[in-house]
Amino acid sequence: MSGNGPAPQPGAPGGSAAESTPQGRPVDPTGDIPLFRRLWSGGHLLPDGATGGPAHPLIRMFGRWVRRPLTPALRLWRRNIQLRVVATTLLMSLGVVLLLGLVVIGQVRNGLLDAKRHAAQAQAAGGFDVAEQMADAADARRQDEAGAGGQDTEDAATWLNNLVHQLASGGKGSYSVVALSAGAAGGDDPSVANRGPRVSGDILPESVPMGIREQVTKRGEVFEQYSTIVHKNGDEKESALVIGTLVDDNEGRPYQLYYLFPFTQEEKSLSLVTGTLATAGVFVVVLLGAIAWVVVRQVVTPVRMAAGISERLAAGLLQERMKVTGEDDIARLGESFNKMAQNLQGKIQQMEELSRMQRRFVSDVSHELRTPLTTVRMAADVIHEAREDFDPVTARSAELLIGQLDRFESLLADLLEISRFDAGAAALEAEPIDLRDVVNRVVDGAEPLAERKGSRLLVRGAEYPVVAEADSRRVERVLRNLVVNAVEHGEGRDVVVRLAASHSAVAVAVRDYGVGLKPGEATRVFNRFWRADPARARTTGGTGLGLSIAEEDARLHGGWLQAWGEPGGGSQFRLTLPRTAGDALRTSPIPLEPEDSRRNRGTGGQGGSGARRATALPAQVRPALPPGGSPKAVTGSAPRPGEGPGRVIRSTTTDTGSEGRPRGR
Secondary structure, three states, rough: OOOOOOOOOOOOOOOOOOOOOOOOOOOOOOOOOOHHHHHHOOOOOOOOOOOOOOOOOOHHHHHHHHHHHHHHHHHHHHHHHHHHHHHHHHHHHHHHHHHHHHHHHHHHHHHHHHHHHHHHHHHHHHHHHHHHHHHHHHHHHHHHHHHHOOOEEEOOOHHHHHHHHHHHHOOOOEEEEEEEEEHHOOOOHHHHHHOOOOOOOEOHHHOOOOHHHHHHHHHOOOEEEEEEEEEOOOOOOEEEEEEEEEEEEOHOOOOOOEEEEOOOHHHHHHHHHHHOOOOOOOHHHHHHHHHHHHOOOOHHHHHHHHHHHHHHOOOOOOOOOOOOOOEEEEEEHHHHHHHHHHHHHHHHHHHHHHHHHHHHHHHHHHHHHHHHHHHHHHHHHHHOOOOHHHHHHHHHHHHHHHHHHHHHHOOOOOOHHHHHHOOOOOOOOOOOEEEEHHHHHHHHHHHHHHHHHHOOOOEEEOOOOOOOEEEEEHHHHHHHHHHHHHHHHHOOOEEEEEEEEEEEEEEEEEOOOOOOOOOOOHHHHHOOOOOOOOOOOOOOOOOOHHHHHHHHHHOOOOOEEEEEOOOOEEEEEEEEOOOOOOOOOOOOOOOOOOOOOOHHOOOOOHHHHHHHOOOOOOOOOOOOOOOOOOOOOOOOOOOOOOOOOOOOOOOOOOOOOOOOOOOOO
16 A cells, blocks of 8 residues: 555654664665765655655756647647648658669769779770880880981980870870879889979879879789879869879880879769759659648548537537538548438437426426325325324324325425426526535534434534535535435444635535445446445435435536545545636545545555554444433544544534534534
């Protein structure tokens, strides 16, 4: 059983966990809790053994601040199926378009790279062949001139310049040519190492990466590598494919020859393809969203129409129907809905007519029975007054006749009142009244029955006025029914009537300690002719309509009439009314479950003994009769279940008390 305080620990009778541990060792409630954890828990100290506490107020405020702007959007998302379908379609379409775009762009990029690479390899191979042919031609010419006794007029530097210029002139700017010394990568020939680089255009020799230079120098084969072209102005850089090899110049000395093929045109083509795909993708996504909106609207609009018409049908407008056009599934749904509404309207009208006839029958029979009942009452009164002249059996029959006539008249009056409620003819005559006066009249009228049953009537909360706008006659009828029922089912124990008021409501609660109510009976107790024990004779108790009429009276005031009970622990009925007629009720100043219920006594901070005291309800001992008379209704705290036999708490004053008003006959 859960409780409001910590459960008592072994070795600490009646104490809490903050007083001692199971071994009896004192515990500092804050010593083992880090400072950060105490600040995180909002400054509240955690009890010993607790694992956490409430979040810090700043964190809760931040969470509310974050949720506040999202709440309307979440509510719209949950309520609008069209929005969900369109948003889902847009997201899925966007994902598909992105995926397809990435695949297409990847394929185009690979195709452009492959085409560029093959063209560059062919162009570079042709250039390398031209360089070798020019070197061979220069070497042959030099030999011829040497045999003729002449001198070579073209040195190696001039020959390289002419070679680079000739090779680059055929590219028309689509590629660049770079000639580097073979010793630049570690050659041993000083004359070669001192030979400067030759480049075409405005690029720098650093555009050729060191990795390919080392490979070309060491192995002398054709190598290729992706790199970046660096221009002399330093502002523009281009991605390029570098292809190079090691060849001989006109003097037979090796040098590095490189072709640099920029991807400028390919990048433009790829950008054009990317832009085209992006534009087409956006257009496709928007188009799919519009299509989804139109398609879903065709389905959702009839559904919304059906929902609106259903709400109007539920509000009582039974003539509402859906507009049906076409012969598709939605049209068949509309026809079925209209047919259902028509059948429902017919059934409801039939039931209303039957109910109207039944109410009229009850009303007519009740009125028609009053005349013969009056005659029977007059004859019964004459017989009852002369019963002393009859034999005992006949005299007893006269008494039974009078009693059953009283019951018959009460039942007839209740039937007439119920018929007025059913017909909507009950009128409320509200005026400011003090509920203490109503309670006093009810208690005065119920005291003879309480004396016969051996119960006391205790009034609590009558120290201050309890004023509300209400119909005094109807409120008195409700309270009289509740008090009489509490006395009849209280099994001789006390009946407590408690009054309370708040700024917007007033309440009266009637508490008994009798047989109580089983689970589920608190909601059925207001049904007409319902009895908790069907085996009990119908002659005991009232007519079976009292609580139903009381509930209708409370509803007519705009108030509540609620019940609580536990088997063997008694019950409590609470009447809550608004202070001003017509106001809406939100809370009641009296809790529906009383403080002395088994659950509250077992978790009210009484330690381990509270649960043990909740297992039994000892009989309350009646006080001694005052001189000359009958027991009086007293105020003060009612004897709690679990208090020792013979203990009765009484008020210390004779007229008024701190908790209530002594009632006498």
